[in-house]
Amino acid sequence: MKYHLFALILLLSVLSCRQKEVEETIAPTYSGRLNINLNHLVDTNTLHLDTSWYVNAAGDSMRVSLFRYYISNIKLLKGTQSWSINNSYFLVDESMPLTKTIQLRNLPETEYDGIEFIIGVDSARNMSGAQTGALDPQNDMFWGWASGYIFLKAEGYYRDSLERGFSIHVGGFKYPNNAIRKATISFGSQKLYLGAGLKQLNLKANLNEMFKTPLTLSLKNIYSIHEPGVNAVKYADNYADMFSFGSIQ
């Protein structure tokens, strides 16, 4: 019996050592600081709410009054390894400049070549009852009548013969209307070195991606989405690639 206990302790200590080794290969210290800055664009133009008119991929003239979305489950990538940031849920809102910078702290000090995150909220948090912080339902990103988060909201006006409103709310976490999309962004030839100083990672988010590839979506056809479903999935498929690498400072 004693022997078994000894063996078990030995096994456990070996296992825990092994786990440490894996972590140590990522970095010896964990005081890296990173700000992710999200620059909202319509193609090459900076997004200005309310006043500026843009032409989207479907040829609609449009202006935007609200643009907000969730980013969650952020992972920093280093070759085949990754560093997951636990409980990372951020609500980004064009009208609130502070939300466009995501501050990450206590990161492994090493070099990274990419980043991955969910556009939206993972299914677990859609089913786990009342949440806090960015996920607090008072942030107006939760459907009360069909429990679940709204992952992305884009609202504004488009010109048909008249100026008409549009309101695209994308959400849904269940098959076949799952609108959770993952963005994986490589830093290309550049590397993100996290060491003593604060680093800035600038990402671009192109709102026009909502309307192009794989489907060209016109606001004239779909101008209002307020529930999970086929149309929400179409927009999610389109905006899945709206984030791209900008620069590292």
Next chain:
Amino acid sequence: MRKWCALVLFLVVTACGQKVQSPQQITLALPAHFPSPVYSFQDNPPTSEGIALGKKLFYDPLLSSDSTIACASCHHLERAFSDGGKMFSIGVNGKLGRRNAPGIFNVLWHPHFMADGGVNHLEVMPLAPITDTLEMNEKISSVNQKIQRSKFYPALFKTAFGSDSITTRKVMLALAQFMGSIISADARYDQVKAGKAKFTQEEEQGEKLFMQQCSGCHVGVLFTDFSFRNNGLSSDFSDPGRARVTSNESDEGKFKVPSLRNVALTSPYMHDGRFASLNEVLNHYRNPMKQSATLDKEQLSKINLSDKESKAVLAFLRTLTDSGFIRNRAFLP
């Protein structure tokens, strides 16, 4: 002697002043003959302060946009927390709801809420009626602000949850504690099953018929399997039912199978309150179903019951009334 009194008084006062108020944890007595609950209060241990706070919120019209409608406005204890005979409930500005208000009891066992199952967790259930423009018509952020500004709520939240800063989560946890504490499991039916009472001959016959004809959907001790079914009420669906949530054609006209506990108290019946009495409900099932693509397989043919048998089933259904529950003052303000 006076000095002693003063000293004692002083000690009492200081003791009160220093008392760290921690909420009184309680274990809810779950009925032994029920399955294990879906909501197990993990991360929300019930306390007497939490339940009391939830009850205060439940009875407070402050949760609505013009402070006229409380949860309790449409959920009355004496009707097993349903809306006493109303087909549709009246919300803010006199608007009528879309569906008949269900009773509230045994919610710990519900895997989902609302007639279409749109709400997936007890802790987010109140968000639906609070934000519905036909019901309480309020924004969650406003609810939180009003509670924060009130004279007495912050102190109650501090006692129940250790902090007086109001968040949606704390409001929802308190409501979940109160609603979760509403358990109804001591109907005459339960007493008979526990060997403490006896069915009449008619009730016994009714139970037998019920088991043969109705228990395919109204399963087990909760008298529901919580599935969504089209029970042949109509062939065109002005209310898409479950399809409203799933956007799936094959869910059109399907609604949640309700529990039949306290069913004699929760008239009218069906998602739209179309039947005023249980007799009308039984007559619906005794007649040919309205045919449609999503009609439930269990009900493709009508149920064969004679008038006498129908009366027996009604007698059995009345044994599911828990009269102790609707007289329980603990659930009143």
